[in-house]
């Protein structure tokens with residue numbers, strides 16, 4: 001990504017308005033949404049345009065001006081209807097029937113060049129019937145954080161939504177968790193559906209099994225098309241959702257990502273990751289690490305993520321029971337751990353340099369790596385990025401050569417676990433042909449990017465923005481995530 005280009009507005013039609021919008025969700029009828037209007041902002045400064053996503057919408061980045069972004073995604077000119085979606089959800093275990101898009105709406109749905117249907121949804125675009133006294137806005141820092149998280153997560157192979165644009169909107173917002181007044185932004189998120197587990201939970205709460213079935217048909221037709229012709233498509237849908245969610249959590253865990261707010265209104269029915277609010281990447285392998293300062297009981301801590309997602313899937317059975325046999329639902333959910341473990345194992349072995357996971361001692365290596373990371377409390381990110389950076393085929397020669405040029409290893413002092421780990425890694429490398437070492441180096445580099453988003457890194461990006469409106473460090477970092 002390059003910084004936003006200077007506006008070069010012509011009088012031609014905005015390319016975003018010429019896209020072939022589909023009315024998939026709108027055609028379900030107004031039981032599922034409310035038509036809303038966007039806020040009018042005092043200022044529109046384009047801070048981020050995700051050129052990497054434009055080709056997927058069938059657009060040539062060169063043909064889209066900054067002014068086009070501002071007109072479409074800051075001023076919301078020329079597009080209707082804008083739909084605030086209705087949903088409920090379990091928040092920190094408590095059912096909340098007063099939710100819904102309180103600061104966003106569905107801007108439109110577009111078939112990507114890959115054949116998938118994408119939602120363009122806003123965040124920070126003003127109040128709706130679901131704002132519950134909130135201002136309907138997103139802080140600039142919140143926007144910056146969400147752009148960064150999505151780009152790094154996609155780099156790390158997580159199935160994630162991404163931000164298409166972020167526009168600074170010139171308001172001063174009051175927030176308890178940021179020095180206030182703080183700057184405002186409006187963001188466009190491109191995702192594979194904004195239908196949440198909570199969208200179904202609302203229909204159950206309203207005792208509308210007819211609407212549940214209608215929505216389920218829509219979800220299968222639109223996002224699980226390959227199941228549409230099957231006789232037992234509903235049961236198969238849930239079985240696949242279980243697998244997708246289990247794999248998603250495994251992707252977070254391998255990435256060292258703690259989502260922070262795994263309420264059921266933040267769980268997508270397509271098994272995609274979204275809503276990067278109080279998230280954090282783990283500094284060290286600590287199962288109790290908790291991202292949200294308001295998560296007093298560590299409900300959504302790093303190590304709880306698999307069991308919370310399992311629980312959220314289990315609670316989703318309640319509305320789905322209107323259409324799917326409970327035995328089928330339970331049988332599918334029983335496979336969650338198996339899917340999770342298979343994906344986690346595969347991803348961690350990739351981080352350790354092995355694309356092909358079928359080798360002797362693979363499980364031993366994985367278990368010892370986790371024990372080492374946990375007991376040493378070495379930097380989770382730096383351990384793997386150092387492996388990638390310092391890997392050498394010489395590691396085959398002696399256990400003592402393994403990671404011997406790493407910066408982080410000397411900080412360990414004497415560590416019997418690390419010594420055992422080196423012996424094991426050395427043994428494993430010797431199971432392979434010497435000419436495989438190049439592949440190991442490539443795998444390590446692919447799955448362990450040098451850059452990270454630990455909290456101090458985010459602060460180091462935010463500081464120059466806040467102090468001197470210097471966005472260059474932000475652009476530089478996103479560019480590294482997009483290679």
Ligand SMILES: Nc1ncnc2c1ncn2[C@@H]1O[C@H](COP(=O)(O)OP(=O)(O)OP(=O)(O)O)[C@@H](O)[C@H]1O
Pocket residue numbers: 099100101102103104123130131132133134135136137138261265266274275276277
């Ligand atoms: N500033 C605000 N004004 C109005 N409603 C808000 C505001 N912040 C959050 N909400 C609403 O509170 C609920 C929970 O918020 P949460 O932070 O999970 O979602 P969100 O970040 O607003 O949106 P999304 O889940 O699409 O990323 C949602 O219904 C959301 O719309």
Ligand SMILES: [Mg+2]
Pocket residue numbers: 265266275
């Ligand atoms: Mg949310």
